[in-house]
Amino acid sequence: MLFPTVTRKQKYFIGVGSVLTFLLVCLWMTSNQTAPPISELAKTTSNNDHYLSSKVIPETDLPPEGTRSLFDHLIVQNGGIVPYPYSKLIAMLKEQNPAGTEPISLLIPNGRSLLKGQADNAHPRVVTTADFEVPNNGANLGFAPRGQLFFGFVENGNEIEVVSYNEAAGRFEFQLVQDYCKDCSPRIVYARRAICSTCHQGGTPIFSQRPWSETNGQPATATAIAAGRGNNDPYETVPISQPLSFSERFDQLTDVGNFFYASQRLWLDGCGEKGNDCRRKMLSLAFQYLDNAGSFNPNSSEANELRKLQEVAFATTDIPEREVKDKKYTPLPMGLQGAPEPKKGIIVPESDLANRDPIGEKQGFKGWIRSLFTREIKFGEGARDNEDLSSFEKLPPLRRELDPLTIRQPKQILGPNNIDGVYGLASFFTETDLKNVSEQNGYDIKRIITKIQTLPNEVFDPKPFSRVLILQALLGKKQYCCYNTAEMSPPMVSGGPPLEIKEHPELQAFVDNCFSCHRGNPAKRLNFMGGATENEVLEQIKAKKEIRDALDWERYEGTDKSSKLMPPRNSVQYRKLMDAGEEGKKVLQKMRDTVPGFFNF
Numbered sequence: 001m002l003f004p005t006v007t008r009k010q011k012y013f014i015g016v017g018s019v020l021t022f023l024l025v026c027l028w029m030t031s032n033q034t035a036p037p038i039s040e041l042a043k044t045t046s047n048n049d050h051y052l053s054s055k056v057i058p059e060t061d062l063p064p065e066g067t068r069s070l071f072d073h074l075i076v077q078n079g080g081i082v083p084y085p086y087s088k089l090i091a092m093l094k095e096q097n098p099a100g101t102e103p104i105s106l107l108i109p110n111g112r113s114l115l116k117g118q119a120d121n122a123h124p125r126v127v128t129t130a131d132f133e134v135p136n137n138g139a140n141l142g143f144a145p146r147g148q149l150f151f152g153f154v155e156n157g158n159e160i161e162v163v164s165y166n167e168a169a170g171r172f173e174f175q176l177v178q179d180y181c182k183d184c185s186p187r188i189v190y191a192r193r194a195i196c197s198t199c200h201q202g203g204t205p206i207f208s209q210r211p212w213s214e215t216n217g218q219p220a221t222a223t224a225i226a227a228g229r230g231n232n233d234p235y236e237t238v239p240i241s242q243p244l245s246f247s248e249r250f251d252q253l254t255d256v257g258n259f260f261y262a263s264q265r266l267w268l269d270g271c272g273e274k275g276n277d278c279r280r281k282m283l284s285l286a287f288q289y290l291d292n293a294g295s296f297n298p299n300s301s302e303a304n305e306l307r308k309l310q311e312v313a314f315a316t317t318d319i320p321e322r323e324v325k326d327k328k329y330t331p332l333p334m335g336l337q338g339a340p341e342p343k344k345g346i347i348v349p350e351s352d353l354a355n356r357d358p359i360g361e362k363q364g365f366k367g368w369i370r371s372l373f374t375r376e377i378k379f380g381e382g383a384r385d386n387e388d389l390s391s392f393e394k395l396p397p398l399r400r401e402l403d404p405l406t407i408r409q410p411k412q413i414l415g416p417n418n419i420d421g422v423y424g425l426a427s428f429f430t431e432t433d434l435k436n437v438s439e440q441n442g443y444d445i446k447r448i449i450t451k452i453q454t455l456p457n458e459v460f461d462p463k464p465f466s467r468v469l470i471l472q473a474l475l476g477k478k479q480y481c482c483y484n485t486a487e488m489s490p491p492m493v494s495g496g497p498p499l500e501i502k503e504h505p506e507l508q509a510f511v512d513n514c515f516s517c518h519r520g521n522p523a524k525r526l527n528f529m530g531g532a533t534e535n536e537v538l539e540q541i542k543a544k545k546e547i548r549d550a551l552d553w554e555r556y557e558g559t560d561k562s563s564k565l566m567p568p569r570n571s572v573q574y575r576k577l578m579d580a581g582e583e584g585k586k587v588l589q590k591m592r593d594t595v596p597g598f599f600n601f
């Protein structure tokens, strides 16, 4: 019996009451609008042309000519190879860290990313970010990936998502490592930016807020992962249980990255096309802040001068009135989508998502009601890769306030009175950057200010702000690991047609054994199978005489040339060929025969 001690009349009221409650709950559930479908959102173009920043920093899928992502630079330095498995990528970042500590990684079994259906407690998504800076030495500026390098890995999606900063272009790049799996041939491509920015609104990293219930910083989530995996062993070297401070730090670093974007806009739009003096002042104040944050006076006469210069720029930035046809879907500029566009103001995109608690959601009365209306995502459902939007759309939608697709209001709107650009610029520099500049000027801030005042005018031209260029101007020629692209192959876009072998069957062995490292390799030197057509690739292979010798295992095995043999001894391609025994030898010979004979090792 449901209500054993009540009268009939009371029962009647309780009955009506619960039906009413039930109807109200239904109404509440259905009135919770969901975000527009991702395929619609991905179509909205970021037509933002009236801003100086959008001319200087375009929203193209590929990085602007002559610039590349931090990730591409890292891979070139790693000999053109993306470490596999993922734990080795983590190890690579650890090795670069002077403190020798692991990068920050979190496990997210039930998240809200594009590949959410491919992760669960047994195969959680892993996100990783670097949290260090390498000191400058001699002629080299130290590698500074803090807030600039983020990975998302979903084992079942065979893919790594990468968000990394492009120093020369002043923007984040969105990339994918596709076919990232055992015995596969990984490819690095630039993703369709419009797809990524449906959730990464503003073109920057995003993350949930305290208490980060989706992450393994929360004991309940860690416990669920351990149960799902059947043990407590680390996953890809990431401990199943971690302190919540890791989740907090990850969140902070996404915020740091997010503000790089706002800083670029303050540098460009905040100062304007002819605002070289304004940019010079901003930099000068940034060094004063770096030199002594405690005694920095945001209302000093110099700070007020910056405000005046910004006012001029804001007054001349003519932001045209926009025709708002459909309030919900208007294609507004990136980061401004759906927000009331300020007549004069620079928006800081909202990188924080409301916390979601996938475990708590299922508990209690509300959880029970919800379970009647929403079906669970089954493992393996939804998008298998980042192009597969229609499968993503078949997944049950999230509540609007939790959905990363829902258009977020800006975190902040900055006006001419705001001097956050000063702090923003300061955040690009490392500890030894300041030390070097101070050293050079006798640890005298007045001399640093004078130095900045005497820098040539073109240093402050309306171009993306770059830590590297500014330090080169201040300290003389210095090299940075991740700036020059001369030795890099052209970047590739996602969804480009893979090479289908029809005319030249002899190419198939190269597809199987070599393409993963020599086609689409960001290092130009190693991209010698990157041609667009079968004929082009065949010509490239024939022209690469070294291939003949590189495949001659019989001759060079055990000699001082053996390290040049291909495929490399530690690769899966090599192992497969060896496992194939005589058949493998024949394949090697056939490949050799494709290249005209010529002794050239």
Ligand code: HEC
Pocket: 108, 111, 112, 113, 114, 125, 127, 128, 150, 151, 152, 161, 162, 163, 174, 175, 176, 191, 192, 195, 196, 197, 198, 199, 200, 204, 205, 206, 207, 208, 254, 353, 386, 404, 405
């Ligand atoms: C449907 C929404 C959605 C789309 C579309 C999306 N992401 Fe994300 N992404 C997220 C969410 C939510 C997070 C943070 C939590 C997590 O990883 O589960 C995230 C995190 C990331 C991270 C870790 C760093 C960070 O920002 O927290 C990377 C790297 C990443 N995404 C790359 C990409 C790339 C590349 C694309 C485009 C191919 C993309 N994402 C598209 C929702 C999305």
Ligand code: HEC
Pocket: 079, 080, 081, 510, 513, 514, 515, 516, 517, 518, 525, 526, 544, 546, 547, 550, 551, 566, 567, 568, 571, 572, 573, 591
């Ligand atoms: C797992 C990745 C990988 C695979 C697979 C691979 N290579 Fe390489 N290859 C490399 C790397 C890395 C180098 C550069 C080695 C160095 O600089 O010491 C290289 C260098 C070469 C070179 C010398 C290039 C130069 O100009 O110095 C040739 C030729 C070559 N590979 C041919 C092949 C052929 C043919 C195959 C297929 C049978 C193949 N490789 C498969 C990674 C790979």
